[in-house]
Amino acid sequence: MQPLTDSLLSIVVPLYNEEENAVLLTQKIHESLNGYNYQIIYIDDFSTDNTRKVVKNMDDDKVHLIELKKNYGQSLALAAGIDYAEGEFIITMDGDLQNDPSDIPQMLDYALKDDYDVVTGIRQKRKDSLVKKIPSKIANFLVRRVTKLDIKDNGCALKVFSKDIAKDLNLYGEMHRFITLLAYLEGAQIKQVPVKHHARNAGVSKYGLERVFKVVADMMLLLFIRKYFQRPIHFFGIFGFLMILLGVLINIYLLIIKFGFGQDIGTRPLLIFGLMFILAGIQVFTIGIVMELLIRTYYESQKKRPYRIKKVTIGDGIT
Secondary structure, eight states, X not given: OOOTTTSEEEEEEEESSOTTTHHHHHHHHHHHTTTSEEEEEEEEOOOSSSHHHHHHHTOOTTEEEEEOSSOOOHHHHHHHHHHHOOOSEEEEOOSXXXXXXXXXXXXXXXXXXXXXXXXXXXXXXXXXXHHHHHHHHHHHHHHHHHSSOOOSOTTOOOEEEEHHHHHTOOOOTTGGGGHHHHHHHTTOOEEEEEEOBOOOOSSOOOOOTTHHHHXXXXXXXXXXXXXXXXXXXXXXXXXXXXXHXXXXXXXXXXXXXXXXXXXXXXXXXXXXXHHHHHHHHHHHHHHHHHHHHHHHHHHHHTTOOSSOOOOOEETTEEO
């Protein structure tokens, strides 16, 4: 691999109404990455202030500005920047100056020397309100509990990705908050390092409590994808079979009391429940079969493989 100072780095920063922060952030990046070969990619997510004008007036060869046609949200803004990025390493961070660019060289060292695919920050002495801290702690706890990924701070935007991992991330919804988990699902080797965190320099936070529900929904989808994406029949098939079994047992019980004890079952709600469980179970099982066929079509039509190879070594060389 080339020396780090020769490898191109791409710093991807979504901006939304950050006119007061853009210039200072650019200066701090230049100071922190002096001697490195890098590009700064700002993605303006349809700001309503002068953010675009401020970035254009910098007249800086290292600064690239991507202007989105409407406000898509942070996940799609990040996706646009990552797709555009040309660097061997792709660095993501927020545009509000809460992340400190001076942490980037240390994180790059881990990515290069120790061959980590993702190096993610853990914000020290976090300078945020409880409105942001509490949902973040809940989300971090849930991710640790229901996955094998022990990440202390999923919400830290300052991350270093290898190019191949970053380019394979599919970001939508509020998935940027689980970008480390997405990388983990792609087989990434992940390192956590403590990073500095500052109070917002200017402007206002775009985070509200309404996003908590979106985050929870996205996390549930991710967890389903993690466990059952390649084998949906294992989820829907087992669930459908159990429903059918329960319905059959209910109906067997009703038949016994009908013909064995001569009791009337026509007016019993249990009869309806038994039939509903059988019909719903058949539907769920059928959904599993259809999804299994769709997954096979997804891989075979695009000639994708359901696995990722990190590297192949032959003798002393790497292919």
